[in-house]
């Protein structure tokens with residue numbers, strides 16, 4: 282079965298272009314232009330990934346992203362008009378998996394969609410009471426379900442599979458964003474912060490991810 286990508290974009294030309302490229306890459310697609318229609322659609326149709334424009338009629342993309350994250354860990358890639366807006370967006374802790382700056386090449390969007398989906402379908406059973414289900418980024422920790430974004434999942438997987446090893450932010454960025462995009466240290470810090478918070482909620486007495494001041498992060502279940 283083809284994977285469904287929901288394109289939320291009110292510029293019709295752009296939406297059609299994205300549809301063409303994604304369909305050619307063997308995805309099935311659906312386009313929505315009205316922000317108010319997105320959440321009900323996602324609840325009902327459960328797409329594999331969402332491309333989400335921020336400036337929309339009906340409802341803005343920030344609200345939409347937040348609400349979706351309250352019930353789903355579906356990968357979300359935000360489309361935004363300005364690169365300098367991305368830092369601000371990261372600070373808002375929207376739970377998006379990736380950001381793409383407009384104008385973009387449709388080819389680049391397809392590549393990012395593939396990367397994000399590849400991360401999210403990773404499946405691995407982990408010891409120490411951690412288990413990842415087949416959706417790839419829902420983790421069970423000590424029997425508690427933890428909903429992770431694909432980036433958070435990828436970070437956890439990487440750190441855990443090299444338990445005890447210290448990773449610098451630069452090393453984490455390189456692994457998480459292999460396309461060598463420029464992301465700031467804050468990007469990694471922000472994802473790690475959210476990941477740790479989620480793990481702490483599930484298992485308050487277990488500190489699993491440790492920050493080593495000025496150096497980076499490591500997984501340690503000591």
Ligand code: CA
Pocket residue numbers: 290291292334335336337
């Ligand atoms: Ca728009």
